[in-house]
Amino acid sequence: MNGVSPAAKAAQKPAPKAGRVLRWKNAGLFAVLVLLALPPFFVDDYIQFILDLILVYVMVSVGFNIVLGYAGQLAFANAAFFGLGAYAMALCLGRFHWPFAAALVTAAGVGGGAGLLVSLPALRLRAYYLAIVTLAFGELLRWGYVHASSLTHGSAGLAVPAAGVFGLHFATDRARYWLFLVLVALTLWGSANLLRSRFGRSLAAVRDNEAAAAAIGVSPALAKIGAFSWSGSIVALGGAMYALLLGRISPESFGLSQLLLHFSIVMIGGLGSLLGSVLGAVILTAAPELLRDIPGLEEILFGVLLIAVLLFMPKGVAGVLGRFSLLRERLYLS
Amino acid sequence: MAAQLVLSGIGQGSIYALVALGMTILFRVTTIVNFAHGELFMAGAFVIYALLRWGVPYPLAMLGAIVFLFALGNAVERGLMRPLAGAPHISLAMMTVALSYLLRGAVRFVWGGNVRSLPPLFSFAPVEVSGVIIDAEDLVIILSAAALLAVFFVLMRYSQLGKYAQAVTDSARGAALVGINVPAFHCLMWGVAAVVAAVASILVAPETMLYPDMGARVLLRAFAAMTLGGFGSLAGAVVGGLLMGVIEQLAGGYVSTAMIDIASYIVIIAVLLLRPAGLFGRPEVVRV
Numbered sequence: 001m002n003g004v005s006p007a008a009k010a011a012q013k014p015a016p017k018a019g020r021v022l023r024w025k026n027a028g029l030f031a032v033l034v035l036l037a038l039p040p041f042f043v044d045d046y047i048q049f050i051l052d053l054i055l056v057y058v059m060v061s062v063g064f065n066i067v068l069g070y071a072g073q074l075a076f077a078n079a080a081f082f083g084l085g086a087y088a089m090a091l092c093l094g095r096f097h098w099p100f101a102a103a104l105v106t107a108a109g110v111g112g113g114a115g116l117l118v119s120l121p122a123l124r125l126r127a128y129y130l131a132i133v134t135l136a137f138g139e140l141l142r143w144g145y146v147h148a149s150s151l152t153h154g155s156a157g158l159a160v161p162a163a164g165v166f167g168l169h170f171a172t173d174r175a176r177y178w179l180f181l182v183l184v185a186l187t188l189w190g191s192a193n194l195l196r197s198r199f200g201r202s203l204a205a206v207r208d209n210e211a212a213a214a215a216i217g218v219s220p221a222l223a224k225i226g227a228f229s230w231s232g233s234i235v236a237l238g239g240a241m242y243a244l245l246l247g248r249i250s251p252e253s254f255g256l257s258q259l260l261l262h263f264s265i266v267m268i269g270g271l272g273s274l275l276g277s278v279l280g281a282v283i284l285t286a287a288p289e290l291l292r293d294i295p296g297l298e299e300i301l302f303g304v305l306l307i308a309v310l311l312f313m314p315k316g317v318a319g320v321l322g323r324f325s326l327l328r329e330r331l332y333l334s
Numbered sequence: 335m336a337a338q339l340v341l342s343g344i345g346q347g348s349i350y351a352l353v354a355l356g357m358t359i360l361f362r363v364t365t366i367v368n369f370a371h372g373e374l375f376m377a378g379a380f381v382i383y384a385l386l387r388w389g390v391p392y393p394l395a396m397l398g399a400i401v402f403l404f405a406l407g408n409a410v411e412r413g414l415m416r417p418l419a420g421a422p423h424i425s426l427a428m429m430t431v432a433l434s435y436l437l438r439g440a441v442r443f444v445w446g447g448n449v450r451s452l453p454p455l456f457s458f459a460p461v462e463v464s465g466v467i468i469d470a471e472d473l474v475i476i477l478s479a480a481a482l483l484a485v486f487f488v489l490m491r492y493s494q495l496g497k498y499a500q501a502v503t504d505s506a507r508g509a510a511l512v513g514i515n516v517p518a519f520h521c522l523m524w525g526v527a528a529v530v531a532a533v534a535s536i537l538v539a540p541e542t543m544l545y546p547d548m549g550a551r552v553l554l555r556a557f558a559a560m561t562l563g564g565f566g567s568l569a570g571a572v573v574g575g576l577l578m579g580v581i582e583q584l585a586g587g588y589v590s591t592a593m594i595d596i597a598s599y600i601v602i603i604a605v606l607l608l609r610p611a612g613l614f615g616r617p618e619v620v621r622v
Contacts, residue, residue, distance in 0.1 A: 072424075074427065132557050133606045136602040140596055308430070311427055
């Protein structure tokens with residue numbers, strides 16, 4: 001046994017408390033979830049609406065981060081996925097009178113399909129070219145919402161009826177909060193696991209060096225197609241939640257400013273960090289509410305925050321927390 | 335009708351060409367795609383508006399816009415872009431997005447979101463030449479744009495400045511090795527790009543509405559012009575801009591007015607999918 005190096009010894013030794021640590025971790029996560037389910041019992045209607053909105057933007061930015069932070073694709077089609085999800089939800093519920101669950105699945109499916117479509121140019125185009133073509137795609141869709149007025153009522157907007165499932169009715173912001181919380185928790189859990197899988201690692205490989213990834217047998221095409229479809233369906237779910245929350249959607253909600261908001265959330269929270277996206281969504285949804293009486297201040301704040309992130313904390317808020325050991329998350333960033 | 339449409343298309347297109355030219359100058363030298371260029375254009379218009387409100391005469395107000403934007407361009411390079419030298423595309427793009435937020439926020443903070451307008455710059459009657467009506471403002475825009483473009487081509491081709499630009503575009507490190515101060519040159523080019531945006535706003539602002547979000551529309555048209563002409567090609571930006579204006583007007587005249595808004599998006603998507611190098615661009619070579 002003398003010939004065995006310490007490293008090998010460490011590898012042989014079974015991790016003693018792995019099972020117990022995992023159990024504690026799961027218990028902790030469950031406790032957090034239970035705590036997060038409590039606010040509707042003691043906040044007022046306005047705060048409740050903001051909390052719902054935060055959950056919508058958590059969903060959206062988690063989806064965007066997969067393409068932007070993990071797969072490293074500078075694609076700006078996020079507002080397009082968001083709008084498609086919202087319109088799919090509104091049409092399925094209000095026009096086709098489908099059951100709620102079917103509408104939700106359809107919205108996610110439409111978003112996934114759009115993601116697949118957008119991933120095709122991503123196979124050929126890089127960096128700015130991809131950014132511009134996806135930007136054009138989003139604006140094209142927005143034009144479509146305005147002009148397909150027999151279906152979408154054009155600029156006037158489309159009403160979204162309240163809906164329910166299993167006898168639960170999501171007619172109030174409180175009821176919707178629990179629904180959104182479940183959807184967001186499931187998405188975060190699923191995404192965290194998927195990002196740790198072989199597929200998730202292939203995304204990071206393609207982002208860091210596409211040629212090297214291809215050389216060791218990772219297919220950049222499959223990674224990109226997968227990332228865009230997955231991101232598209234999550235963001236579209238976020239859009240569906242947004243439609244439910246607002247009760248009325250109109251084309252101008254899904255333009256350039258919506259896209260820039262998503263972009264800022266992901267960047268300020270931290271590229272390539274799921275928890276960063278959660279934090280970014282909380283900060284950038286709550287702060288404008290405090291500043292909404294003074295025109296322009298919200299945009300100035302976003303600008304200043306973005307500049308601060310770029311100059312002083314390149315990994316965003318999540319990176320800063322990680323530096324002080326307040327956040328334990330592998331960022332998989334170079 | 336076609337002649338009329340083509341003519342007004344060229345009028346619109348020369349504005350797109352100017353905006354695209356400003357972005358291309360910057361892109362060639364610094365490889366930054368400036369998502370805030372529309373906001374620089376907007377800022378120029380609002381500087382003129384502010385100066386006129388203070389009783390400054392029109393010519394001085396225009397000069398003021400040029401000086402202010404040159405200073406702004408320089409300040410942006412020194413304060414925001416230089417610390418990011420060598421950063422990946424995504425960070426550079428994000429910094430220009432931050433700049434666009436700041437400019438829009440500042441203008442909204444001072445003037446609110448209301449739509450404003452400038453007094454007209456000229457008041458000539460439209461001229462009619464063999465059935466085609468020529469708007470005097472359009473003519474002034476076309477001529478000024480052409481003059482500015484001519485100046486640029488001469489500068490780029492024959493002056494020392496143009497040789498510096500070629501050297502820095504070709505290889506920033508090589509240029510630095512032969513004694514060109516590359517950061518200072520980047521700074522100058524930010525100033526020049528901002529001045530081109532100011533010139534565009536001087537020509538356009540008197541005929542259009544002023545509001546904090548007016549830059550987005552111009553930005554997307556300029557992207558279309560650059561894509562069509564070939565990213566990074568100066569001649570491509572100009573030809574692409576003019577073509578884009580004509581395409582919009584023809585699509586609006588012969589298909590439907592709703593097409594005017596999406597002609598540029600369709601052009602972007604079609605060009606990037608079918609011929610990413612555009613009309614004058616060179617295909618991108620990926621070095622492994």
